[in-house]
Amino acid sequence: QKEVEQNSGPLSVPEGAIASLNCTYSDRGSQSFFWYRQYSGKSPELIMFIYSNGDKEDGRFTAQLNKASQYVSLLIRDSQPSDSATYLCAVNKGAGANSKLTFGKGITLSVRP
């Protein structure tokens, strides 16, 4: 099992729809979870982080974490063409000096006008 796994995609949704991006992880000791957005040819930019079970909302974005089932998801409401990008899930397994992120391969989202 891969350490951090994302649906292979690509995912295509119409403008205004809800896009649901999923990520599973293998290490139950993982402590914090991140979603990054990466436009083609650019570097990743942070969308949200979450480290407690449940939902965390920020504008049109909602991150959901379920540690018992070892998954984290990102919902994008009212999707816009500008949301078209690759979304990377990252998991922090370590602490202190061993803190480092493990990334999934990403899922490409296309929002159709």
Next chain:
Amino acid sequence: DGGITQSPKYLFRKEGQNVTLSCEQNLNHDAMYWYRQDPGQGLRLIYYSQIVNDFQKGDIAEGYSVSREKKESFPLTVTSAQKNPTAFYLCASSSGVATDTQYFGPGTRLTVL
């Protein structure tokens, strides 16, 4: 402006040459990281450093070397021992706390001719 800078943006290398990629941050972050990204792939960790004068190997350190003589700087050298160096290289930094976010520089695209 606070942030992370990487230079150059594009770099071309002949086979057998060593090249050094620059990464500088003025965020006063303790931790710095180097990742490699290949087309359609997630980010893979090359080296990371939690404090000055100390660094650890990541998942794919072979053929790379780093130094951390100053808090602000974490240069990466791609040596001739790296067999397939063509990739997008990303530098990141964080304050070093276990659940803290990593922020990315704009990246350097290295091509071997």
